[in-house]
Amino acid sequence: MAKDYDPKDIEEKWQDSWDKSGIYHTPDKLEGKENEYILVEFAYPSGNLHVGHWYAFAVPDIYVRYRRMMGKNVMYPMGFDAFGLPAENAAIKNKLNPREWTFSNINYMRQQLHSMGASFDWSREVITASPEYYKWTQWLFLKFLEKGLAYRAETPANWCPSCKTVLANEQVVAGHCERCRTEVEKKNMMQWNIKITDYADRLINDLESLDWPKAIKEAQKNWIGKSEGALIKFDDIEVFTTRPDTIYGVTFIVVAGKEDKFTGRYVTNPATKEKVPVWEAEYVMSDYGTGAIMGVPADDERDMEFAKKYDLPIIENYTKAGFEDYGEKVTKYKLRDWGVSRQRYWGCPIPVIHCAKCGILPVPASELPVILPEIDDYLPSDDGQSPLAKAKSWVNVKCPKCGEEAKRETDTLDTFVDSSWYFLRYADSKNEQEFASKEKQRKWMPVNFYSGGAEHTTMHLLYSRFFHKALFDMNLVNENEPYSKRMNRGLIMGPDGQKMSKSRGNVIDPDKEVGRLGADTVRTYMAFIGPYNEVGAYPWNPDAAVGVRRFLERVWKLKEKVKEGEQSGVILDFIIEKVSKDISTLKMNTAVSALMVAVNSFNKLQSISKESFETLLKLLAPFAPHITEELWEMLGHKDSIHVQNWPTYDPKKLLNDEMILAIQVNGKVRGNLSVSRRQSDEEVKRAALILPEVQKWLDGKEPKKVIVVSGRIISIVT
Numbered sequence: 001m002a003k004d005y006d007p008k009d010i011e012e013k014w015q016d017s018w019d020k021s022g023i024y025h026t027p028d029k030l031e032g033k034e035n036e037y038i039l040v041e042f043a044y045p046s047g048n049l050h051v052g053h054w055y056a057f058a059v060p061d062i063y064v065r066y067r068r069m070m071g072k073n074v075m076y077p078m079g080f081d082a083f084g085l086p087a088e089n090a091a092i093k094n095k096l097n098p099r100e101w102t103f104s105n106i107n108y109m110r111q112q113l114h115s116m117g118a119s120f121d122w123s124r125e126v127i128t129a130s131p132e133y134y135k136w137t138q139w140l141f142l143k144f145l146e147k148g149l150a151y152r153a154e155t156p157a158n159w160c161p162s163c164k165t166v167l168a169n170e171q172v173v174a175g176h177c178e179r180c181r182t183e184v185e186k187k188n189m190m191q192w193n194i195k196i197t198d199y200a201d202r203l204i205n206d207l208e209s210l211d212w213p214k215a216i217k218e219a220q221k222n223w224i225g226k227s228e229g230a231l232i233k234f235d236d237i238e239v240f241t242t243r244p245d246t247i248y249g250v251t252f253i254v255v256a257g258k259e260d261k262f263t264g265r266y267v268t269n270p271a272t273k274e275k276v277p278v279w280e281a282e283y284v285m286s287d288y289g290t291g292a293i294m295g296v297p298a299d300d301e302r303d304m305e306f307a308k309k310y311d312l313p314i315i316e317n318y319t320k321a322g323f324e325d326y327g328e329k330v331t332k333y334k335l336r337d338w339g340v341s342r343q344r345y346w347g348c349p350i351p352v353i354h355c356a357k358c359g360i361l362p363v364p365a366s367e368l369p370v371i372l373p374e375i376d377d378y379l380p381s382d383d384g385q386s387p388l389a390k391a392k393s394w395v396n397v398k399c400p401k402c403g404e405e406a407k408r409e410t411d412t413l414d415t416f417v418d419s420s421w422y423f424l425r426y427a428d429s430k431n432e433q434e435f436a437s438k439e440k441q442r443k444w445m446p447v448n449f450y451s452g453g454a455e456h457t458t459m460h461l462l463y464s465r466f467f468h469k470a471l472f473d474m475n476l477v478n479e480n481e482p483y484s485k486r487m488n489r490g491l492i493m494g495p496d497g498q499k500m501s502k503s504r505g506n507v508i509d510p511d512k513e514v515g516r517l518g519a520d521t522v523r524t525y526m527a528f529i530g531p532y533n534e535v536g537a538y539p540w541n542p543d544a545a546v547g548v549r550r551f552l553e554r555v556w557k558l559k560e561k562v563k564e565g566e567q568s569g570v571i572l573d574f575i576i577e578k579v580s581k582d583i584s585t586l587k588m589n590t591a592v593s594a595l596m597v598a599v600n601s602f603n604k605l606q607s608i609s610k611e612s613f614e615t616l617l618k619l620l621a622p623f624a625p626h627i628t629e630e631l632w633e634m635l636g637h638k639d640s641i642h643v644q645n646w647p648t649y650d651p652k653k654l655l656n657d658e659m660i661l662a663i664q665v666n667g668k669v670r671g672n673l674s675v676s677r678r679q680s681d682e683e684v685k686r687a688a689l690i691l692p693e694v695q696k697w698l699d700g701k702e703p704k705k706v707i708v709v710s711g712r713i714i715s716i717v718t
């Protein structure tokens with residue numbers, strides 16, 4: 001009697017074995033194979049992997065493994081976005097050193113990532129907080145400075161009084177700090193800015209060439225917010241309008257203000273020569289357009305609301321003017337320059353020196369990196385000074401030009417600068433002479449496929465596109481755009497369908513799930529939970545996860561049925577085609593369903609051929625890399641299943657084979673299922689019952705009745 005399936009016996013064993021043999025190490029060139037770069041957003045070292053990390057890294061690993069078996073030389077790197085406020089806040093709270101905190105978290109998380117059985121190439125790891133990395137962040141910053149793309153200016157900054165630091169516009173959510181939710185104040189401060197606005201048009205126009213979801217492109221366009229309009233002067237008040245043709249309908253002027261009030265002034269409408277009152281109001285933003293508008297209540301909703309509220313005149317019918325009759329054509333953008341100064345310790349030091357005589361000077365390239373010094377007191381001061389200002393022996397230096405007493409810049413860089421180029425470093429992570437050689441870049445860039453979170457649509461994705469374009473103009477990279485294809489993944493929710501949170505007690509701990517069910521089950525269940533490239537929210541269903549474990553147990557048992565040379569009655573061509581198509585379009589869920597159907601069909605047979613079983617294992621290998629490797633070895637193979645070629649199918653056998661069945665639960669259509677015409681009603685029913693959409697309606701109960709109606713509909717009654 002063969003041993004029962006126990007992931008504990010095999011998963012660690014294979015993880016260590018893969019490490020030793022180095023099968024996931026990706027050379028820059030592999031004879032006869034095309035390079036492919038599959039990227040996932042690197043991890044923030046918060047100290048513990050949660051289900052979200054698993055979902056972010058383990059599901060793309062399925063795609064990566066599939067592409068490898070399809071004959072590509074795939075780079076799938078991992079690293080850590082290791083600077084930033086949480087490290088520092090945790091350090092302040094628990095009296096720890098942010099560096100030690102961060103690096104011990106990284107060590108722990110590496111182990112956890114290991115338990116995923118993912119095929120990361122760790123030899124390319126990057127850690128943004130290591131001097132080998134931030135040396136190049138500093139070097140790149142100085143390039144921006146040299147080109148006039150980085151500048152220092154007194155700018156109204158978003159100041160979080162709780163984090164005691166400046167935030168970028170993108171980090172302010174409805175007037176509150178994205179991190180700590182404190183209300184953000186406006187404060188005029190000397191800030192380092194990067195001129196992303198110079199690239200606004202290209203950032204919009206070049207979206208067209210990208211294979212990105214429409215929703216992400218739209219979000220970026222809206223964020224950049226390009227408007228063609230006109231500037232019109234009402235005496236000394238200049239307004240920005242996108243509808244200069246409505247000038248005859250103007251009944252008031254509004255300038256940005258803190259409360260709604262009449263200023264007592266009147267100005268002249270250049271079209272009618274009539275006087276209109278000037279108001280102040282909150283609905284006009286001070287930092288958009290000219291900070292002043294012409295009020296056209298008949299055509300603008302907010303102006304109408306305002307006119308009604310304060311009893312201002314409304315002109316319903318008026319003559320339309322020509323676009324440039326009374327003003328000058330202009331283009332305005334919502335996008336602002338990117339404020340990159342942070343008055344915090346745990347970040348990349350901005351490598352410049354302030355000299356009273358010579359001004360702002362770059363630290364000479366030969367002196368990079370400017371090492372972040374060790375300090376004792378990480379608390380920022382209330383006056384907005386970085387804690388680094390207290391490190392006197394570090395701050396005080398000689399001016400590189402005149403040799404007089406000078407001071408280092410004490411602000412550090414926004415971590416979004418660190419993450420704007422990490423994908424380039426993966427291509428050449430050990431290079432000590434360059435941030436990444438052009439030769440190595442040519443091997444890997446642009447990224448073929450980039451998977452990440454929807455929260456990065458207007459921050460990281462916009463910043464890094466801009467960064468790359470600027471580097472392209474400096475002839476430091478070969479491509480105009482960094483990522484050919486992008487997708488945003490969905491979210492895993494708690495079993496109650498709510499966002500996982502400690503206070504709700506609905507948090508799923510992946511380590512525990514791996515302990516209970518094994519990594520292969522957790523990976524396969526995550527694939528099964530829903531299509532990966534749709535921004536859905538999928539509840540974690542512990543019973544469905546157990547269902548996936550049973551499925552793997554059935555695969556394990558199938559081995560006993562394998563007979564050399566015996567022919568199976570199950571035709572796998574359809575399954576091969578289905579699984580291939582589904583993985584390549586990231587519909588991992590239906591790929592798993594198809595595999596479940598195949599296993600059920602095999603189960604009913606007395607014996608199966610070794611060849612069919614091997615095909616099944618190869619199809620399952622990307623999802624469940626450990627169990628398939630173990631079974632593969634049991635079949636007598638010496639080399640890994642993960643270096644085998646993906647099974648091929650005979651397209652002739654597929655003709656008209658697929659059909660789509662609608663699934664009804666208690667009379668309502670709840671989903672559909674694509675099946676082979678060759679499948680029996682029993683197989684079709686079983687496949688329907690394990691779909692997550694159906695499981696949701698069954699709620700753990702056995703259905704009262706399941707019928708396949710005239711080969712078109714599966715009807716389930718609960």
Ligand code: ANZ
Binds near residue numbers: 227243293296
């Ligand atoms: C007159 C008018 C008539 C307008 C009409 C619109 C419709 P976007 O597309 O977002 O650029 N506006 C201009 N500056 C503003 C500010 N600082 N705060 C709030 N609103 C401002 O919108 C431009 C329009 O928004 C401008 O055109 C102006 O109102 C308003 F039937 O001028 B319009």
Ligand code: ZN
Binds near residue numbers: 357400402404406
């Ligand atoms: Zn000087």
